[in-house]
Amino acid sequence: MNRSMDKLISLGLRNTPLILFVLIFIIFGIVSPKFFTWQSLENAVKQASYIGIVAVGMTFVLLTGGIDLSVGSNMYVSTVVAGLLIQRFSASVGTALCACLLAGVIFGAINALLVVKFKIIPFVVTLGTMVVGRGVGLMLTKSRAVNFPDAVAKIGSAETAGIPWPILIFAVIVAAAWVLLNRTTLGRQIYAIGHNLEGARKAGIRTERGQATAYILCGLFAALGGFISVAQLGNVNAGFGRGDEFDAIAAAVLGGVSLFGGVGSVFPGVVLGAVLIQTVSAGLVSARVDLYLHDLATAAIIFLAVLIDSVRNTQLRKLSRRNIRVEE
């Protein structure tokens, strides 16, 4: 009897993100009944897709035991590059998207270079590039907003088989990331690197390649997430992406990715995390909570989730401790 109880607790603790998600959805549903519809769920996922894509990139970096604080600035500067190309050189949307992604990759590669080659700790590197990136973006735009043509906005609202493109792109990215992490050598090595960098080196893993890949992918996904967000907003202003690094990290952590590296998964973990965060903000609007309390409420829920996560880890460790004696 005791054992089955243990098992139940263990099962619950292992699926905290899912349980939390359902709980929050129900709570908002009760507070404001019109929230409790398929449409609002679709909206939440659609709005979550850009932050989800950024969070998937963040997951790679977190898995190696690093962190990337610069994704918000990356989103800004990459989309500014795309917007200016369209505005000043009348580039096509395709060219602009490619330039945007390339800018993101270069941004990520700079982070990778500083972390891997110059051995500066990721927190400091990406804090620096966060400020530099924002500065470069402001310089390019003279801190004015950059407007995008309708062609870009169409991407944000297009649908295929009734599914909005942002959600489709998000799904493709998640699937690709899942395959990369779980079904390729490099992916498994990223987990190993985050668990024990020195050990990974000793095991013959090219740790520098693994780390660099993580930062570059994070840069790429930040730019892509930025572009999708712009496609929904129609323009990029000077504050674009600011604070999104926080949401991306929070989404990953809510989804069970460890800040210490080596633990976590993009599906279902990070997907749930991203949708959860978005659901909370959407729910707060729907429940007509005072606008000034939104940040506090979001932060409180994230804090709560991380707290639960920490409790969960200690509990799981206790439950999975090996017994020595066989009790009759």
Next chain:
Amino acid sequence: MTRPILRFEHVGKSFFGVPALQDVSLCLEHGELLGIVGENGAGKSTLMNILGGVIQPDRGQMWIEGKPYRPSDPSEAKRTGIAFIHQELNLFTNLSILDNMFIDGFPRLASTPLINRRKAKDMTRRFLEAVALDVPVNTIVEHLAPGERQLVEIARALSQDARTIIFDEPTTSLTARESDRLFKIIGRLRQEQRTILYVSHNLGDVLQLSDSIAVLRDGCLVETRRASEYTTDKMITQMVGRDISQLYPPHHSRATTETALEVKGLTQRGIVRNITFSLCKGEVLGVFGLMGSGRSELARILFGIDPCQHGTISRRGHLRKAVSPRRSIDDRIAFVTENRREEGLLMEASVQDNMALVSLRQYARGGQLIERGRVTSSVSQIADSLKIKAERISTQVAKNLSGGNQQKVVIGKWLLTEPEVLILDEPTRGIDVGAKYEIYCIIRDLAAAGTAILCISSELEELIGICDKILVMSNGEIQGTFAREEFDEERILQLAFKGHKTHGHVG
């Protein structure tokens, strides 16, 4: 004629100007098992690390199958067919056995970068069978016992089809039964004509396993000979450069009858059951048990790290309630854990900071500001009395010390708290013969001064050598108690194995 597979020529390495290895020349033949012995700091690890590509030599040359060999990193060594099974196993405990097997390169689906899961599973299963480990291939390594983890390491070496395998202290965390299983596997590896370098402190094992034995001392190769020409005594003589007539210090003191620690009916579900004993001042009480017998868990409960459901622990006639490590320290109990690297030392901190760690409160003026002068003088005093070999205790970092000296630092840390009860868990694990003797002397001297000592060990010989009384544990229970006059190796071992059949893979 057999041909040499591996040759070292005048290999040398210095760290910060201090030679760790000097002018070592060795030659191994195909399928040979070379035992390598030496005290800690003799250069065994350095030599193996050079072979395994972890560090690069300053001087000399290595040859493999007649070709010059100079690995720039471990992966190059691996590609050359050299597997290194480290003392601290190099497994990723967050990943599955399968992941660990192929972490540096999974089998792929045709020419895609995708992992061929089925092939990887089949191969993993086959290699796990080869090492007789019967667990699902998707088991996360975290959930395996130390012995099982080692088998995974060996399976990994097999999967890379390593022609040369380095074993660095493979038996330190294994039970007797697991060691036997390991030796059988090593035997099979030799039949397959693999070359093995076997580094160990267990001289008996080395003697039994090896074709030839190399003895290192102070970074130099003393001699290499056929194993048949060696005896344990001869190895020891060469290792320390002098005769050790006695492995254990004489018993000058006897236990008093004054109780220092009284334990009654200690029970924790799934861990220990009905543990009752008393420990007297000046007594060295040994606890013998196989790995997984509950001996270390008992120590953790006594010190207040882990909880216990029933039973009492009393000191000086007072019951101790709501036990925590802090309370235990206040109660003058000290605990030297079995794992000095992870639990006993701050590896990056200096010897002095490590030693002062627990007793720091005593040196704080007005409870807040630490008087460094007093700390330094107390620490130096203890460091001198324990003969800790460190350049400067205030600057030398713990991780650069040899195993024996590290262990002395941990013991010294607790001696600064002036303990009345000292719990030692595997105090001589992974340290060399000379340092072991010094630790034994420290234990007996402390007992002579009235300290009550509980000494846990998986080496029965050493308990017989230094203890006044031995408790035998198995399956979380005390199976028997032996006073010094009745020590009987065979009977103690029989009791230790009792009850170990019910749950095969733990013990």
